[in-house]
Amino acid sequence: MAVTIKEVALLAGVSTATVSRVIHNHDRISDSTKQVVRDAMSQLGYIPNAAASSLAGKNPKTIGIVLPNNPGELFKNPFFINAMRGISVYAQSKGYFLLYSFSRDEQEEIDFIQNYIRSGWVSGIILLASREHDRCVEYLNSVSFPFVLIGRPEDPQHTYWVDNDNFQAMYQVVNYLIDKGYRKIGFVGGPPTFRVTYDRMTGYRQAMNNRGFFPEDSMVFQGDDFSEESGYLGAERLLTLNGLDAIATTDDQLAFGVLEKLHKEHREDIAVTGFNNTVRGTYQHPGLTTVDVNADQLGERAAQLLINLLEQQTSNHQIITPNHYLVETQLIPRDTA
Amino acid sequence: MAVTIKEVALLAGVSTATVSRVIHNHDRISDSTKQVVRDAMSQLGYIPNAAASSLAGKNPKTIGIVLPNNPGELFKNPFFINAMRGISVYAQSKGYFLLYSFSRDEQEEIDFIQNYIRSGWVSGIILLASREHDRCVEYLNSVSFPFVLIGRPEDPQHTYWVDNDNFQAMYQVVNYLIDKGYRKIGFVGGPPTFRVTYDRMTGYRQAMNNRGFFPEDSMVFQGDDFSEESGYLGAERLLTLNGLDAIATTDDQLAFGVLEKLHKEHREDIAVTGFNNTVRGTYQHPGLTTVDVNADQLGERAAQLLINLLEQQTSNHQIITPNHYLVETQLIPRDTA
DNA sequence: CTGTTAGCGCTTTCAC
């Protein structure tokens, strides 16, 4: 079958232990044997058996990725595939394998995580999408297994995570709207249990305040989910207000719902902004002004953070890595604002 | 750490060998011990260590997925994420793990496949996207490693594969157009090196012939790729023909290119159809008449085929499984036809 | 700096 460490050792005229040491760049190895072993490895096309090295207590060099399974969302929002691609870019460059699974609900997410860990297959985990009181985070912490969250955690000090600067992103959107001459800007967000909703709402409020506007609570709507229906409801609510001239939403789907209601009421004069730069927003008319969250950057950074963390554990060089990255967003101006 | 087979054996009062036999439904095990062992397993929440079982020569219960990395395509076409989801649905239900990687080109695809196999990580491989003379297929055959192709192979007899019935799908499209009263229907396809192009073209020709139309070669255009640019070029070419009233394409991207050219020439009267039911086609105006290829069904079937194959290898029951599945497509009528 | 050896958790002959 496949070529083993033994054959490499034989060809190089050393012991298997030495070969293993060369593979892992052990300190005390003479340059000459290093060279001999490397030659032997490439000559035989040796690839270490992941199962064996994992069994023997090594980093299996595999990352588990847990995805939510909202079929509609998955289909409409390129976020997930882009994040996965981003993860793969970094992980592959470091020789890591990637495991994924779609889960239907939180319980299944936890089941998968348990399987990942107990099976001994993965060295670390990347979680996509975070809610408050995330039981996955809780579980991973309780077994102190290395993981990185894409999204902002409850406890940002003691968790590894990457996210957009959602406060800043929405802050920019609102300033953009104000610069364009809009004044009475409403807010339509997703469920308040999501951290991202909170951050973007805070960005909204701060930006408004800084420019001298002080929106009452009636100008802020938070839906039960991120759906078009919620957006529609939000617009319905906000339209009861006088003089409204713009609506900033936290998600393209919400924005589409808002636009639908505005269309129905012939209030296309009201500006609308979304978030996530979904495909529909690109191609519908009018094009939706939105924010690109740079999903592949998020993925790449998440992988980087996790792999740094893992390699740090094994090596003794205590390089202090940051525990999070904030990824830039990009405002995409189109027709709706 | 995690609970091992030893602890289960201890609790059940049997040897580890017996536990192993129970796990794998070995024949000669008394029902009573089977029960005792099962109880012990669930009581301890035992999950077998995949690395160890794989090392000891068992099916690692892991499937490797090789994806092409055409960022634009990935972003615009929900095919890949849906196929991945489909694969996950079946694989997860059978307790299989899923490994994925994005590759930049054919060489990298082969590298990943080699890594997958040599590392001992995967029991089988699913390949997305197939071209003629696919070196991956060639390689996998040469080492006789189990794999399933999503797409039609060169040698359909001796390969495991799933695909749409592309002949039938395009046959339907053309009949639909003819039923709608269109007569002079042109064809714009992708590169002839792709099997899918060939099948759809054949479906087109057959349908035309059966209804008494015999398109000359000038009515058939095959681009260098599946891009909008190629579609644009194709339309340019076909528009030189007299009396053209419809263009059937093999891909939504091509169709968008065609539409662009038609728009420019004010020939919106010409009907256009696409393939793949991309998001843009849904939301643009006019909505694109297209064909949904049921990507998640394709993924699910591919996983089913591969897992059947793998389990068959280990068990002695020679269940004869089919070597391919044909997945239904669905015509989605919209404004452009 | 390098070799020897034990053992990771599981499967699998080979006995009984």
Added chain:
DNA sequence: GTGAAAGCGCTAACAG
């Protein structure tokens, strides 16, 4: 039907 024991390929003390 079930247990004992060897070994999958690799790593990590422990020697030297």
